[in-house]
Amino acid sequence: LSTLILAEHERGAVKASSLSVVEAAKCLGEDNSISLLLAGSGPSLQEAAAHAASCHPSISQVLLAESDKLAYPLAEAWAKLVHVVQQKGSYSHIIAASGSFGKNILPRAAALLDVSPITDVTEISGSNLFVRPIYAGNALSTVRYTGSDPCLLTIRSTSFPLGPTSAPSVCNAASVDKVDLSTLSEDDAIGKSKYISLSSQETDRPDLGNARIVVTGGRALKSAENFRLLEKLAEKLGAAVGATRAAVDAGFVPNELQVGQTGKIVAPELYMAFGVSGAIQHIAGMRDSKVIVAVNKDADAPIFQVADYGLVGDLFEIIPELLEKLPEKK
Amino acid sequence: MRIMVAIKRVIDYAVKIRVKPDKSGVETSNVKMSMNPFCEIALEEALRIKEAGRASEVVAVSVGPAQCVDTLRTGLAMGADRAIHVEFPGTLYPLSIAKILKALVDAEKPGLLLLGKQAIDDDCNQTGQMIAGLLKWPQGTFASKVVLDEENKVATVDREVDGGLETLCLDLPAVITTDLRLNQPRYATLPNIMKAKSKVIKKLTPQDLNVEIRSDLEVVQVTEPPKRKAGVILSSVDELIDKLKNEARVL
Numbered sequence: 001l002s003t004l005i006l007a008e009h010e011r012g013a014v015k016a017s018s019l020s021v022v023e024a025a026k027c028l029g030e031d032n033s034i035s036l037l038l039a040g041s042g043p044s045l046q047e048a049a050a051h052a053a054s055c056h057p058s059i060s061q062v063l064l065a066e067s068d069k070l071a072y073p074l075a076e077a078w079a080k081l082v083h084v085v086q087q088k089g090s091y092s093h094i095i096a097a098s099g100s101f102g103k104n105i106l107p108r109a110a111a112l113l114d115v116s117p118i119t120d121v122t123e124i125s126g127s128n129l130f131v132r133p134i135y136a137g138n139a140l141s142t143v144r145y146t147g148s149d150p151c152l153l154t155i156r157s158t159s160f161p162l163g164p165t166s167a168p169s170v171c172n173a174a175s176v177d178k179v180d181l182s183t184l185s186e187d188d189a190i191g192k193s194k195y196i197s198l199s200s201q202e203t204d205r206p207d208l209g210n211a212r213i214v215v216t217g218g219r220a221l222k223s224a225e226n227f228r229l230l231e232k233l234a235e236k237l238g239a240a241v242g243a244t245r246a247a248v249d250a251g252f253v254p255n256e257l258q259v260g261q262t263g264k265i266v267a268p269e270l271y272m273a274f275g276v277s278g279a280i281q282h283i284a285g286m287r288d289s290k291v292i293v294a295v296n297k298d299a300d301a302p303i304f305q306v307a308d309y310g311l312v313g314d315l316f317e318i319i320p321e322l323l324e325k326l327p328e329k330k
Numbered sequence: 331m332r333i334m335v336a337i338k339r340v341i342d343y344a345v346k347i348r349v350k351p352d353k354s355g356v357e358t359s360n361v362k363m364s365m366n367p368f369c370e371i372a373l374e375e376a377l378r379i380k381e382a383g384r385a386s387e388v389v390a391v392s393v394g395p396a397q398c399v400d401t402l403r404t405g406l407a408m409g410a411d412r413a414i415h416v417e418f419p420g421t422l423y424p425l426s427i428a429k430i431l432k433a434l435v436d437a438e439k440p441g442l443l444l445l446g447k448q449a450i451d452d453d454c455n456q457t458g459q460m461i462a463g464l465l466k467w468p469q470g471t472f473a474s475k476v477v478l479d480e481e482n483k484v485a486t487v488d489r490e491v492d493g494g495l496e497t498l499c500l501d502l503p504a505v506i507t508t509d510l511r512l513n514q515p516r517y518a519t520l521p522n523i524m525k526a527k528s529k530v531i532k533k534l535t536p537q538d539l540n541v542e543i544r545s546d547l548e549v550v551q552v553t554e555p556p557k558r559k560a561g562v563i564l565s566s567v568d569e570l571i572d573k574l575k576n577e578a579r580v581l
Contacts, residue, residue, distance in 0.1 A: 074498070075459065075469050100491040104471050107424070107456035111463035116425045116546045119454055133555070134452050135347050139356055140553050141452075147546025192501040193468035196486070200494030209492070213580070237581075249511065255474065255490045261453070262510060264492065270580040280346075287558065291578045293570065299563075308561040309573055321567045327581065 001032035001127060004063075004089060004150070006082060006096040006105065008073075009038055012047030014055055016210050017097040020157035022056050025095055027124035027160070034058050035089065037179075039065035039081055053174045065179040072195035073101050079108035080187040085179055086113060091150050092127070098154040098265075099209070110152045112187075117152040118143055122159040127151075136261040137284035157209065158267035158288060201254055205231075208257065211240035213270045214289070216259055219246035220275025220297070220315060227252050229319050230274060236326055242266065244282050260285035274315045278303030295319075331441035331480070331502075332387045333376040335410065336431055337369040339394060339401040340451040353551040356451075365401050367515075368446025370408075371508040374515040375476060376444050377409040384478050387411045389438060393430050395419050399531060406526035407518030413531040414438075418543065426536075426543050428460035433539035435465060440503065442485070447472050447507040458507035468500040474511040478502075 003025040007018035014036070025034050036052050036059050038045060045066055052062045063085060069077045082094060082105070094109070096102030098120045110117035123131035128145040130153065145151045184190070208214065215237065217230045227241070234241045242259040243252065259266055261284040271289035276282060278294070278301055286292070287306060294307035295318050304310045311318060341347060341356070342364040348357045365373075376388045390405035392398040393416040402413040416430050435443060443465075448455035462469035470476070470487030474495065477486040489496045490509045500506075518526070536543050564570050574581045 075462070075471070079459075079463055100472060100489075100493075103455050104459060104469075104491075107459035108463035108469065110456070111425065111428060111460035114425075116423050117456055118547070119456060129550070132453075134552070135341075135356060136450065136453065137555060138347050139349050140555050142550040142553070144548045144550050145546065146548055187466060189462075189466040189468055192504075193470075194499040196497040196499055198491070198494055198496045245510065254494065255511065256492060256494045261450075262448070270574070270578070287555070291574070291580050292558075292561070293574070304561070304563070306558045306561075308559075308578065309570055310561060310563045311567070311570055312563060318567055322571075325567060325571055327575075 001029050001093065002089070002091045003028065003032055003034045003093040003095060004085060004091040005034065005036045006094065006102065007036045007038050007052065008097070008101050009040065009044070009048035012044045013051045014048055016162070017099055017157040019056055019162055020160045021095050021097050021155055022058050023160040023162060024121070024124060024155040025093070026058055028093060029127045033060050035061040035063055035091070037063045037065065037085055039067070039070040039078065041066055041068050041071045049176050053176050059174045062174050062176045063179050064176055065181060067181050067184065069184065069190060073104070074193050074195060075105045075108050076187065076189040076193050077184065078105045079112055080184055080190060082109035083112040084181070084183055086150055088180070093153065094150045095153045095155060097157045102154045106152055106154050113150065113152070115147050115150065115152060117154070118145060119154045121153050121155045133284070136280050137287060138280060156265055158265055200256065205234055206238065206240045208240040208242055208264050208266060211268055213237050213239035213272070214242050214266050214268045215239045215272045215274065216242035216244065216276055217247055217252070217274050218244040218276035219250060221247060221252060224252045233319055233323055236323060236328070244276050244279070273303055273307070274319065276303050277301045278306065331385045332389060332438065333379060333385045333442045333444060334389045334391060334435065334438055334440035335369070335373045335376045335405070336443070336445045336457070337373060337390055337392050337401055337405055338366040338446070338449045339363050339392065339398050340366045340449055343367055343450055349552055349554045353553055355549070355552050363397065365404050366446050366449045368448060368450070368508055370515040371510065371512050372444040372446050373405055373408055373410060374513045375508060378513065379478060384480055389414065389440065391416070391431070391434055393418060393422060393427050402531050403526055404518060406529040407523040408516060409522065412529055414534060415531055416534045416536060416539065418536055420543070421545070422543065423545055423547050424454050424456040424460055426541070426545070427457050428464055429541045430536055430539060431457070431461045432464045433541055442503060443505045445505070445507045447509055458505050462505035465505070467503055467505050469505045470498055470500050471507045472509045473506050474509050476506055476512065
């Protein structure tokens with residue numbers, strides 16, 4: 001077994017979701033040599049490479065692809081990069097995290113390699129046997145890959161949490177090798193897409209995908225101003241803020257806060273839903289949370305069927321009371 | 331410019347699905363089927379582009395069993411000019427669909443190919459990216475805004491990504507996959523449903539397009555997800571805080 005991980009990095013470090021991919025790769029079987037592919041340009045790539053080499057004991061090699069063509073996450077160049085690296089390395093598996101980055105690039109790379117990718121894997125039962133949710137998580141499909149190498153996967157990082165062995169170690173630094181990019185520009189699609197901008201909201205709160213606690217608001221919050229109440233609660237708990245599709249569509253919060261089948265999949269230790277009715281598409285995005293709390297005026301709301309603790313009542317009374325009575329975060 | 335839209339027939343989004351007792355899949359007989367909601371959004375976007383005078387024709391295509399014709403009729407009733415049905419009764423995975431779509435693109439030469447970002451049955455989220463790769467066209471996935479500039483032959487696409495909204499500029503022809511917030515699809519009106527009956531649906535098979543269907547995937551079983559244990563309804567905030575601290579130990 002040999003696995004190539006298509007990794008993401010940010011501010012000179014490998015993203016936590018990409019380290020979850022290492023955990024997933026370990027589930028494929030014994031004797032799996034794991035290589036991490038990092039691409040981009042500039043000094044932050046070098047920093048990320050140094051981080052990658054020593055951040056996880058299971059990484060045996062870091063591959064570095066430095067090119068202006070890879071400065072932004074454009075699928076055309078990145079999919080070709082995967083193709084180029086595969087032709088050199090003949091990996092048995094290529095894996096990325098199932099975020100918007102991996103979902104955009106990996107299927108395109110699979111088409112270039114003429115293999116079927118398996119996306120959104122939540123469980124690995126062998127080197128070619130995988131479980132993935134279908135129908136918004138209302139069914140689980142076990143899929144066997146019967147094709148030739150490589151087998152391409154995207155994995156849900158919440159299903160492969162970082163284990164205690166993932167603590168930074170200095171003892172076994174992986175080798176860092178440059179990728180030969182001379183054949184990258186063979187793909188005519190490269191250059192046909194241009195990156196213009198990314199607009200995002202700067203926040204001090206933890207990242208929604210990795211937060212230990214998530215507080216989510218639905219349409220019942222009624223306005224963007226009322227979401228501030230939820231943000232205050234999040235600050236007190238050290239939590240991330242999420243939202244339902246209805247709340248995003250109503251313009252209360254930006255799209256990146258959406259939790260659900262087509263938004264972010266979260267699995268925090270504590271998920272608190274305020275004024276969330278519990279549409280199946282929303283539940284698909286949070287059903288793996290360890291403890292779920294639901295606060296809703298409607299005692300018949302479906303969210304109560306998945307909640308460990310429910311409170312039937314007016315969130316505009318309950319949130320202020322929580323703010324007053326909750327202990328300060330540590 | 332011609333726009334091609336790929337649409338998929340799926341179990342209606344409002345139906346509560348049932349896993350078959352023999353674990354071979356999800357029950358689809360006697361279940362309401364509809365156009366995949368993301369495909370409706372893709373078709374709506376194509377129709378709006380045509381209505382704004384930026385496209386001459388909208389062609390809806392679907393790959394699958396005989397009943398896909400019903401879904402294509404819905405697309406024609408929404409406003410597509412004509413349709414192509416590539417009939418195949420068996421299981422198809424996105425790679426085969428992408429190869430069939432590539433053959434259709436080679437024949438029809440659209441300037442833009444629109445697809446939903448994923449189907450709500452298998453939730454794969456792959457076909458658009460794969461066809462773009464096969465065609466060597468640029469791709470704009472998860473689009474929440476599309477602006478065409480015919481003069482410069484480019485499309486500016488806002489994409490819903492994990493970090494916020496990403497804006498890309500794509501040379502045409504391109505593949506765009508649609509996200510939920512791109513538009514609100516129209517309903518087919520009765521006169522348009524009647525009109526759609528006389529529109530043409532061309533029939534093809536994968537063999538006609540010289541596409542060999544082979545599969546490198548096998549569904550071993552489909553099961554129900556583990557149920558969450560029923561929780562308790564509490565009576566006060568104090569009780570909730572106590573439970574979270576002392577029973578669940580998450581605070």
